Amino acid sequence: MGHDIDNIGTNPLTGRRRVWKEYQKVIPSDKYFYVRSCIRQNIFPASEVHFLKIMRETLGKDVYENPHHTTCSGIGYHSDVVPLETSMTIVARQFALMAEAGYENLAVSCITSFGLYTEFLETWQHFPHIRERIAENLYKATGRELVLPKCVAHASDIIYSLRDEISQKAKYRLVNKNTGEPLRIVEHIGCHYAKMFPSKGVGGAEYPCVLSGMAEAWGGQIVDYPERRQCCGFGFRQYLVQANRGYSISNTKKKFDSMEPYHPDAIITNCPGCPYFMDRWQYVIAEMEGKTYGENGFGIPVLTYEELAGLVLGYDPWDLGLQVHQTSVEPLLDKMGIEYDPSQKYKGIGGKDLGRPEEPRVLKTELCPHCL
Amino acid sequence: MGKLYDKLASDVRLEEGLVACINCGTCTAVCPAAEFYKYDPKRIVNIVQSQDDDQIRELLKSDVIWYCGECMSCVTRCPRKNAPGLVIMALRSLSQDEGYFVESEKGRQQLALKRTVGENILRKGYCITPRTMTYERHREAGLIWKWETEHLEDIFERLGANLDGEGPGVLRQIPRESLDELDRIFEVTGGKARFEMIEKASSRKAAEMGMSDEEYYEMVFTQNNGSHFK
Numbered sequence: 001m002g003h004d005i006d007n008i009g010t011n012p013l014t015g016r017r018r019v020w021k022e023y024q025k026v027i028p029s030d031k032y033f034y035v036r037s038c039i040r041q042n043i044f045p046a047s048e049v050h051f052l053k054i055m056r057e058t059l060g061k062d063v064y065e066n067p068h069h070t071t072c073s074g075i076g077y078h079s080d081v082v083p084l085e086t087s088m089t090i091v092a093r094q095f096a097l098m099a100e101a102g103y104e105n106l107a108v109s110c111i112t113s114f115g116l117y118t119e120f121l122e123t124w125q126h127f128p129h130i131r132e133r134i135a136e137n138l139y140k141a142t143g144r145e146l147v148l149p150k151c152v153a154h155a156s157d158i159i160y161s162l163r164d165e166i167s168q169k170a171k172y173r174l175v176n177k178n179t180g181e182p183l184r185i186v187e188h189i190g191c192h193y194a195k196m197f198p199s200k201g202v203g204g205a206e207y208p209c210v211l212s213g214m215a216e217a218w219g220g221q222i223v224d225y226p227e228r229r230q231c232c233g234f235g236f237r238q239y240l241v242q243a244n245r246g247y248s249i250s251n252t253k254k255k256f257d258s259m260e261p262y263h264p265d266a267i268i269t270n271c272p273g274c275p276y277f278m279d280r281w282q283y284v285i286a287e288m289e290g291k292t293y294g295e296n297g298f299g300i301p302v303l304t305y306e307e308l309a310g311l312v313l314g315y316d317p318w319d320l321g322l323q324v325h326q327t328s329v330e331p332l333l334d335k336m337g338i339e340y341d342p343s344q345k346y347k348g349i350g351g352k353d354l355g356r357p358e359e360p361r362v363l364k365t366e367l368c369p370h371c372l
Numbered sequence: 373m374g375k376l377y378d379k380l381a382s383d384v385r386l387e388e389g390l391v392a393c394i395n396c397g398t399c400t401a402v403c404p405a406a407e408f409y410k411y412d413p414k415r416i417v418n419i420v421q422s423q424d425d426d427q428i429r430e431l432l433k434s435d436v437i438w439y440c441g442e443c444m445s446c447v448t449r450c451p452r453k454n455a456p457g458l459v460i461m462a463l464r465s466l467s468q469d470e471g472y473f474v475e476s477e478k479g480r481q482q483l484a485l486k487r488t489v490g491e492n493i494l495r496k497g498y499c500i501t502p503r504t505m506t507y508e509r510h511r512e513a514g515l516i517w518k519w520e521t522e523h524l525e526d527i528f529e530r531l532g533a534n535l536d537g538e539g540p541g542v543l544r545q546i547p548r549e550s551l552d553e554l555d556r557i558f559e560v561t562g563g564k565a566r567f568e569m570i571e572k573a574s575s576r577k578a579a580e581m582g583m584s585d586e587e588y589y590e591m592v593f594t595q596n597n598g599s600h601f602k
Binding site for chain 2: 036038039041042045046048049050065066067068069070071073074075076078079080081082083084085086088089090093115123126127130137138140141142191192195196198205229230231233234235236237238240241242243244245246247249250251254280281283284318319321324325326346347348349352354355356357358359360
């Protein structure tokens with residue numbers, strides 16, 4: 001894929017090295033202002049918790065969060081209920097908060113937000129009068145000044161750029177402990193990462209390696225399959241309104257049918273919606289059609305890149321929030337040889353008994369000695 | 373100004389998204405919506421490019437402009453660097469400004485989106501909140517989500533969140549003064565006017581269809597007449 005040659009060094013830039021340079025993106029290694037994702041906070045809350053833990057505690061980086069930042073309104077914007085000018089002014093406020101805190105680099109948890117920030121910065125560059133109007137709106141509504149960021153990085157860009165540091169600290173590898181073979185990883189990149197503005201993503205839209213670079217650095221093998229770049233099917237209004245959800249599941253099913261022959265061990269994602277849909281629609285497809293895509297009646301585990309990084313670094317799976325996946329992750333944990341306590345999976349703090357979720361009719365969620 | 377096309381052309385997304393369409397159909401070939409819905413972005417861009425107000429009005433009243441999922445896959449592949457997805461966003465915006473959105477089943481769904489995502493933003497500062505994403509409305513979120521919503525505080529605490537708490541963290545309570553700033557941004561930039569327009573046009577349509585507000589909302593959130601898929 002090419003990330004093996006992204007350390008260009010002082011050699012003359014010829015051939016593949018020269019081409020690859022065009023697909024690189026400057027990613028500062030430190031000093032970020034962090035903005036959260038609406039969906040991820042609801043569905044995979046521990047992923048954001050562990051992004052900050054990994055950055056601050058494991059890698060010693062400065063990542064600041066101001067509690068006054070809000071949604072970027074991206075889901076509302078792409079559901080077409082929030083007007084362009086409103087979303088632009090909300091984004092301008094996030095930038096203002098960052099500048100007020102003394103930061104120049106924005107670390108964005110959400111792909112929709114990342115696309116929104118990128119789109120608006122491009123528009124403001126091409127249409128300065130719009131930027132001026134937004135700055136006026138912002139000042140009128142909040143008294144704040146619009147200051148543009150020096151760098152907008154998606155949080156997965158940052159983990160990608162630090163993948164080798166993580167690898168050096170790794171407790172586990174993406175290697176099947178029984179066979180010694182690399183685990184087969186499907187990577188799914190959120191559409192708004194680089195499809196709109198290819199130069200803003202690592203590897204562009206043609207060779208996006210933000211996730212494959214992580215997986216390979218940590219010992220895994222990337223699965224290439226025909227529908228690799230197909231949208232997960234979120235489609236904003238196509239999921240959010242119940243009547244439209246056929247669109248969403250149809251797109252996801254197309255991906256699963258396409259990847260199934262390659263027997264992936266896990267899927268990793270960098271978008272808020274994608275892991276949710278790829279996790280949950282496996283359950284729905286199983287309920288509707290009796291079809292499962294993993295081994296022995298299980299699904300294919302779907303992880304965020306922070307969850308994967310956390311597993312590699314040796315964090316406890318239940319601290320990482322892997323118990324709130326509908327598609328069980330245990331098949332992956334066992335292949336990686338990760339130690340975990342099944343009895344703690346659904347416990348609260350201090351071992352508090354919270355009962356347990358009901359079992360799906362079809363999709364297997366519990367391991368038994370005969371399953372693997 | 374007054375012509376529909378002129379109004380459409382005043383949206384910067386049209387200026388950014390439509391330079392010169394050569395009608396090659398690459399956008400339709402790559403489009404996830406076109407694969408499942410009776411949807412052809414090439415045709416829509418062609419109509420907009422024709423600047424024919426009658427055809428544009430028909431589009432604004434139709435289901436077809438609401439089929440796009442705004443994934444923007446078309447943007448990557450257009451050989452002329454057009455962005456059909458942005459053209460769609462400009463059309464949807466105008467459909468709401470003109471009140472035409474209530475004339476189609478898919479367009480009427482804007483009420484559901486306004487009352488869920490839109491109101492979450494103003495009330496809580498988030499597009500999605502765990503207390504409004506109920507299991508009853510989101511069965512596909514799975515039995516795991518049912519369990520989570522039954523033990524919300526305990527599970528979010530276990531996962532390191534700061535649900536409804538002060539200070540930073542996952543799902544913290546956004547401070548009142550910041551919600552007030554959001555509110556003023558919506559006021560100053562037309563966000564509230566958009567919300568009011570959606571409510572007003574929907575209320576008019578509900579009366580026309582002989583429905584109460586509750587019946588109309590339930591219909592727009594759940595009804596699918598089955599004619600949309602290929």
